[in-house]
Amino acid sequence: MRREGSPFTGVGTVALKEAADHMTSARMHLIMLLVLLTAIGSVYGAIDRIRDTTAEDPHLFLKLFTVAREPLPSFAAFLGFLLPLVAIALGFDAINGEFNRRTLSRLLAQPIYRDAVLFGKFLGGLLVIAIALLTLWLMMVGLGIMFLGLPPSAADIVRGVAWLAVTLAYAGVWLALAIAFSTVVRSPATSALAALSVWLVLTVFWSMIAPLVAGIIAPIDPFDPMSIVNRFEWQQLIARFSPQTLYGEVTGLLLDPQARSVGPVFAHQLRGAVVGAPLPTTQSLLIVWPQIVSLVAAMLILFTLTYVVFQRQEVRA
């Protein structure tokens, strides 16, 4: 049975309304204040450290994002940790909030498809995150220029923008997860808790679980050196189920032109290589392309699952 009319009727309206709601909500203000303060702190620390140590580094600008001074984490590590929180805060009551306010049935009685509601909610959240990220990024660049007195090179900008795009996809994964929970779970508090537990497991405990599971699947045989490599590869595979691992690998490659691989490197592979020579931007991108694709795929899969559940859901309160 084919339906008539475009499923995208009203997507823009819903997305803009959602974005406007987020922009004015106290929840968003609080969490952005937290992000902003920590960001300023980590950049300040990084600038201080860059001045002290790596004054002759050719990619000084990218170091702004990755260099950390104890006890503060680097800006990139810090986004990897806090962005999921922002995304969950924006998405955890997307659908069940409408349901509890009893606005869902009225909304669905408007001349739009259900698709538009879900899609609009997702786009609205992503739009807000994109605006926040861009602002943060520009702020970092500005602070860097001000304090280091050094304009970024074109290559630095390209890498920085590519990294920004991947960061958005990473946030999108968490937003899709939060909206998925908001569709399946009827109570906003439960859905927020569920999303936060997944976040906690994947960002904090996953790095402990991965070696444990890898050790069980591929135990190390003391007489077979390859078994160590085998085990490491298993561990890496399991660790990559966490979007944070993927994001960390992309960050490492994109923001450090000297990095060459995300996996183990053997001595013979390094023969003839000029250690410390930077890779072209496209080569760095190629190395982490699978990670980037995985992030986007995770986002799409979560969104599709939500979509299927939402289409079949009863709207009556």
Added chain:
Amino acid sequence: MSAVVLEAKGLAKRYGDAVAVAGIDLSVHEREVIGLLGPNGAGKTTTILMLLGLTEATEGSVTILGKDPLRQPLAVKREVGYLPDAVGFYDQMTGRENLAYTARLAGMSRELAKERIAAALARVRLTEAADKPVATYSRGMRQRLGIAELLMRDCKVAILDEPTSGLDPQSTQELLELILELSQGGMTILLSSHMLDVVQSICSRVALFNKGRIGFFGTVEELAERIGRGSFLIDVEADGIDLAQILQGENGITSVVDSGPGIWQVEAVSDVRPTLARRIVEAGGNLKNMNLRRARLDEAYNRYFREFANAA
């Protein structure tokens, strides 16, 4: 007869083994006000959702304004307005902003929307509260805002689910007057309720729902004919007898209810006052008063549903 705007044939909805709606037929003409009546859980809301295409029917078909709500949902929803049970609005937004949002969703231009919203708010007397957040609105005001939304969208058909539930008598009356105005303005209206006496004044026809079926569909007068007549209520006041005992086995008497010392309410299929008087006197009682009245429609209606419940 005017054109048929809504037609349902053999509409049924099952959730696993549970039957919510067990095959109903409904045909609504232009400018009619139809009351869907029945106790909670009788299948009214499910029927409404199926009519709108918000829930897929297990069996049967619906045609609204010549369109199928499952195949052409956008075209149907553009012309059919729905006011859900206990309608919700975005609390932080003002009444006007809430309407502006639905106007944008309907694809209305900004100028047209502004004009129509102002007119609609004026008609439901919400102009003064229009720029306050909906969080400050009373229940009656929210319902009126819901009506304003239907007015603004200029729907041809409006489906209202329990529009008067939870309202005080004055707000109920105001809302019913508004609905009557909508109908006079050319809108076809379906409204559900579990209170017959509330909506009987504005409905041109009513459908009685019970256990997922329509037990009766017709005008209020026909309903009175069917379930109200044939039942005579006689209040009897007498001393020194037990009326229930005396009348045992008497033909034509349905029930005798003791409603106080020396007062009974007798229900019968015909006017049995002469028989009653003779019986009481023969038994040596003092007959003080006897008063015949016809059953009120809402009494008959309530009895109708009680009988259904007992029969099941």
